[in-house]
Amino acid sequence: MSTPLLEADGLVREYGPGRRVLHSVGLTVAAGETLGIIGGSGSGKSSLARILMGLQRPDAGRVRFRGIDLYGADRAALRAARPQLQAVFQDPYGSLDPRQRVGRIVAEPLRGQGLDRAARDERVRWALEAVSLPPDAATRHPHAFSGGQRQRVAIARALVGRPALVIADEPVSALDVSVQAQVLNLMLELQARLGLAFVFISHDLGVVRHMAHRIAVLEAGRIVEAGDAAAVLGSPRHPATRGLLEALPTAPSC
Amino acid sequence: MSVLLEVEGLSLRVRRGAEYAYLLERVGFALEVGGTLGVVGESGCGKSMLALALIGLLPRGVAASGAVRLDGTDLLALPERARRATRGRRIAMVFQEPMRALNPTQPIGRQVAEGLRAQLGLGRAEADARARALLDRVGLPAGVASPHTLPHRLSGGQRQRVLIAIALACEPALLIADEFSTALDMGTQAQVLALLAELVAERRMALLMITHDLGLLAQVCARALVLYAGRAVEAAPTAALFAARRHPYTEGLFGCSLHAGHTAPGTRLPTIRGQVPPPFARGPGCCFAGRCGRVEPDCLPEQPPLHAAGPAHRVACLHPVVTV
């Protein structure tokens, strides 16, 4: 088998002594694949995501993206690979610089890519339209948007450079069903066309079922079950997985 | 049943240079004591602006007109001081973005206790004890998150629960919950919902819930209000809406629900084509006309008014969906 796009092993994260929230977590993501991560609130999903994004050095363990150690010594290789790895954060408000206009925020991953201004603007226009934001969005500041619009700005920024992998932490949780469907369709389309891979974190099991090829279940900082999405959701083996599924309300008929 | 909240002709206006636009246009509804109303609509339709107008925390530059009557008193006409006294105590809100609403430098226990001290005049010890009890109720016992923790040390769902505890602290007559469960797993959500249901049933708290989760709408809210591009386009008992949607927009929205269809994983999900017109690009006619499959020439010159479409069911459409 070829090297996976993303490979993590033995990840440990501690917030102070005795506050270990990740215990030796390992996972792989292949090019063009979606790995879903599910788990209860506080199980460690966002802590894991930040490590996979290259933003939070783990207390132990390693993450390799295209074979490059995200926390290793080879800064040059990392800089070159970095634009290929993008992130969507759980709290869009905190992740968008309030002083910058949205056009500039979205264009950020395109910097240093050798694109001229016109080409950059064109890409930004494409990305904003792809997430159904109005064309004048580029000239406004993040505070003048609704919560879901801000979430879409963050998604546009992650997708604008056509990266290889996007780590997305609750990317569509604040979106209504219609706009959510538009964004999920966009992600699927880019995956089919450009071979994008996703790590997709969500508490909405319906969304995860729709998007993920494989699923890992996190409980109290440990992966307690992992496998093919249909198998994990269809015949869960671990009590934690069953617990997550049991609480699913029966869909109202309409 | 006595009316608690009466919203009449509520409009929110913003200015850009010499131009004006409406984020909300003549929205009206009523909510009785102990009543539950769900507000749905696509991203950018004005749901959070409506909530902020009710609680009196509109961003600078957004001007409100119309009336928001709580127990007969028009809140829009009150001076800020008097308005502040209602906040937390009579009306409380769970904000859509927790990190924006929480004080980053204050321990969570203190933030929950603050309202109890300021609004109810409780002493520190009593307020702290009540705050701890509330945090327990929303699934944040000291073992999970100590009251001395700062908000940035919490997970997304934990922050959301702190916000819920703060909002419930003074047992408000009206709770506005804006997407309160976006980071809650089903088990935690069920726990919080049970608490809300208890407050509605026993303390007659009224609940205005903004949600994109139609399952949650059906489960919690007796009535539903559909907002589109700043206008109320359909209002009905939730059960009636689930039985039959009259506005083509509502019908489209319900058709997009992952739970509604039988879409195979990885396949294209149904959407409503096009997008919500932004505030400065809304024409005089029906705001959904540009995306509607049932549009006729008479939809374009002016906005269709809300009219009766069944018992307590109103719709703003000249060519509503009819199901047999």
Ligand SMILES: Nc1ncnc2c1ncn2[C@@H]1O[C@H](COP(=O)(O)OP(=O)(O)OP(=O)(O)O)[C@@H](O)[C@H]1O
């Ligand atoms: N900066 C921090 N300092 C201390 N503890 C933290 C910090 N960030 C998170 N935690 C704790 O680590 C645990 C895991 O948090 P994390 O944010 O990874 O959970 P999560 O699975 O993303 O939850 P949610 O679904 O609620 O977003 C939680 O118990 C949380 O309180």
Ligand SMILES: Nc1ncnc2c1ncn2[C@@H]1O[C@H](COP(=O)(O)OP(=O)(O)OP(=O)(O)O)[C@@H](O)[C@H]1O
């Ligand atoms: N401070 C502001 N000044 C001007 N316009 C604003 C401001 N904040 C939001 N808007 C605009 O007002 C409209 C309604 O925003 P609102 O936040 O109420 O939407 P929403 O229905 O809550 O959407 P979401 O589901 O995405 O949270 C949007 O078009 C938004 O761009």
Ligand SMILES: [Mg+2]
């Ligand atoms: Mg999280």
Ligand SMILES: [Mg+2]
């Ligand atoms: Mg909102």
